[in-house]
Amino acid sequence: MVSQPAKIALLGAGLIGGEHAALLFRNPKTELVAIVDPAEAAKSVADQYGARHYCDALTMLEQIRPDGVIIALPNALHAAAVIACVEHGIPCLVEKPVADTLEAAMLLVAAADRTGVPVLVGHHRRHSPDIAKARQLVAEGALGRLVAVNAMWMADKPGHYFNTAWRREPGGGPLLINLIHDVDCLRFICGDIEEVMALTSNTVRGFEVEDSASISARFTSGALGTFLMSDAAVSPYNWDTAAGQALYFPHQPENAYFLSGTQAALAVPSMDLWMHETQNGDWQHPLVRRHVTLDGSRAYDNQLAHFIDIIAGTATPLISARDGMMTLATTLTIARSARERRPVRPQELIDDAMNS
Known part of the structure; x- marks a missing residue:
């Protein structure tokens, strides 16, 4: 039996977000189903890859319910986005840092622990x-x-x-x-x-x-x-x-x-x-x-393959939300x-x- 590609949504279509979009598009085990970013340029990126464009993450999560989400937003928006994903039961890969403040990271970790939904922090190295x-x-x-x-x-x-x-x-x-x-x-x-x-x-x-x-x-x-x-x-x-x-x-x-x-x-x-x-x-x-x-x-290919395994439930995050919080605290x-x-x-x- 051939498994279906993991349906993944992308939050943020900026510098690293655009790279994630290209990686998802090239990988036969993933399907880029949506890009969430209010910028006008983000709609062009979504059109380029045949994905739906949204300005609001909550609307996308409720309408599409992707298998996983990659979060490539400005640092201050990471915690709210991760919490929204795990509360919808959707695993996510959040770009580093896990949050912009330690207090926000703690709220994020608490939400991940409470829901049991895996969070992978994007320390790709x-x-x-x-x-x-x-x-x-x-x-x-x-x-x-x-x-x-x-x-x-x-x-x-x-x-x-x-x-x-x-x-x-x-x-x-x-x-x-x-x-x-x-x-x-x-x-x-x-x-x-x-x-x-x-x-x-x-x-x-x-x-x-x-x-x-x-x-x-x-x-x-x-x-x-x-x-x-x-x-x-x-x-x-x-x-x-x-x-x-x-x-x-x-x-x-x-x-x-x-x-x-x-x-x-x-x-x-x-x-x-x-x-x-x-x-x-x-x-x-x-x-x-x-x-x-x-x-x-390749590091980014390996990271995406690992995230696919996390979505499938066959792997646990190499760097969890709590581990990412410790890296943030040290920094x-x-x-x-x-x-x-x-x-x-x-x-x-x-x-x-x-x-x-």
Whole structure:
């Protein structure tokens, strides 16, 4: 028996929403049945893919009742959209961040827990073979005990990118748009981050939000890490271009993450593993390099395949709403640390949100 394609609706037809529409259209296991976006341009996107166009999500959910929904709306609209979907019993994939505030994320998580409807958070890098393999290598002890981690995300966004007002305002800066992916990757690979100390700067553009940040972090394992981020710097040192997995960026082979342990070091996404020839080697002995091969699969294709399995009830979300909330809390911890010029723990923000 041949199963029918999953009927999926898309909320938001902007930059990433348009990419989701193309992915859904190309996949034989999905049918793009509706696009919800009040913008006039969204109707053209819907017509292009033979989908119905709506301006209101609730009307669409009640009239079509899709098998699943992909949410690609501005950050501040994520929570309400997810809650509407799960209350209608419809699984959803929500683009990161799971919400724009921790309080909104908690409401979203509560709704998902109450209804039992699965929510997949769109941290697509978890579905990339390099990130999955790095997690496996660390978990298997291939690096020994993890000691130090370095992550970079630096790129030069064009001026017209900021014509969209929410990208210039609190809740829409590069911490929540870009660095949150790196935070999630390092949480996934190395375990939770328990404390951060951060500096941010907005001196290049002068917007309310930051354009650059420098962060020191302590993982619960005891490993230490550093993050360097800027969306105003010419650089190949970001996962989006280095991994060749991004939908709308050129591939610039480089590295974005460096993981070092007591037995070996790993560069990602090149997947070069460095170690001594013998276990008794030390800094006065040469290192050998071994390249770790990957399966060549594509992160967004893998994410969509995973979402299809979630809709079918054969898989649970690789990153749940609660897990996505922890990534959000850690990223907001960075913002608070920079604002208050002190070390901050994610648990502090969670406690504050629960008591607010």
